[in-house]
Amino acid sequence: MMVKWKLAIQLLWYRILMQIGLKGEEIYYIGGSEALPPPLSRDEEEVLLNRLPSGDSAVRAMLIERNLRLVVYIARKFENTGINIEDLVSIGTIGLIKAVNTFDPSKKIKLATYASRCIENEILMFLRRNNKIRSEVSFDEPLNMDWDGNELLLSDVMGTENDTIYRNIEEQVDRKILHAALMKLSDRERKIMELRFGLNGGEEKTQKDVADMLGISQSYISRLEKRIIKRLRKEFNKMV
Amino acid sequence: MSKTMDRIRCIVCEKPRTNGISVLDEFICEHCEREIVQTDVEDRKYPHFVFQLRKIWCESDV
Numbered sequence: 001m002m003v004k005w006k007l008a009i010q011l012l013w014y015r016i017l018m019q020i021g022l023k024g025e026e027i028y029y030i031g032g033s034e035a036l037p038p039p040l041s042r043d044e045e046e047v048l049l050n051r052l053p054s055g056d057s058a059v060r061a062m063l064i065e066r067n068l069r070l071v072v073y074i075a076r077k078f079e080n081t082g083i084n085i086e087d088l089v090s091i092g093t094i095g096l097i098k099a100v101n102t103f104d105p106s107k108k109i110k111l112a113t114y115a116s117r118c119i120e121n122e123i124l125m126f127l128r129r130n131n132k133i134r135s136e137v138s139f140d141e142p143l144n145m146d147w148d149g150n151e152l153l154l155s156d157v158m159g160t161e162n163d164t165i166y167r168n169i170e171e172q173v174d175r176k177i178l179h180a181a182l183m184k185l186s187d188r189e190r191k192i193m194e195l196r197f198g199l200n201g202g203e204e205k206t207q208k209d210v211a212d213m214l215g216i217s218q219s220y221i222s223r224l225e226k227r228i229i230k231r232l233r234k235e236f237n238k239m240v
Numbered sequence: 241m242s243k244t245m246d247r248i249r250c251i252v253c254e255k256p257r258t259n260g261i262s263v264l265d266e267f268i269c270e271h272c273e274r275e276i277v278q279t280d281v282e283d284r285k286y287p288h289f290v291f292q293l294r295k296i297w298c299e300s301d302v
């Protein structure tokens with residue numbers, strides 16, 4: 001009963017402060033938790049948690065304020081991550097605000113347990129995001145600046161082979177022309193070329209293999225091949 | 241603890257507001273509190289909240 005009365009008076013005090021805008025000038029240093037309000041006793045917490053679902057902002061404020069020591073305690077564990085303690089504590093506070101706003105008293109879990117998870121999770125998520133950003137480099141990242149103030153960008157020093165872009169295009173055009181030239185050959189001549197050079201995705205065959213397949217001598221295939229290539233070159237040059 | 245008369249100004253949006261919560265004598269309006277709860281670390285607004293909430297722990301001008 002005493003706890004309820006004490007809390008009711010404190011909550012009233014919170015509301016009055018909020019209503020009239022009285023603002024303390026006390027500074028709460030991160031280095032020492034002496035100035036931080038004490039944690040709630042079990043009875044106090046129970047009374048406040050019963051009132052949490054009503055949406056009373058003074059209840060939320062008190063639950064947040066009285067759990068701030070948790071924020072400092074958890075934030076300090078991440079001090080060696082390169083993020084300054086002010087930011088860590090600030091991120092932890094966001095985690096605590098989220099915890100108090102999303103806490104479900106009907107689930108039999110202690111607020112401190114839930115809030116600890118939320119605070120730690122908030123800091124871990126921030127660190128993960130930070131690491132991701134650090135591993136991404138922009139092409140417009142300035143590397144240096146000359147005397148005239150012109151920035152040297154990463155994209156300025158990144159090189160590519162000169163023909164990277166049009167190499168593929170040229171190859172595609174060559175293939176099309178060769179295909180058109182092949183169409184001008186007789187069926188037998190085209191067959192010899194396809195077999196010898198694996199033009200339709202097939203395997204390249206030797207002159208002997210092709211000769212055996214077509215039932216003619218290897219020397220004849222050799223002569224035919226020279227003649228066909230000469231003709232193809234001529235057709236090819238006509239189209240370029 | 242000495243007291244001064246100030247209008248309640250939200251430390252996050254820096255606008256004078258009436259409804260919200262007071263944490264270590266710093267006021268966060270209802271709207272910003274809700275936004276903080278709904279904002280993910282990936283959100284572009286997040287660094288702003290981190291920066292503004294530092295005021296809870298340090299003197300406002302620091």
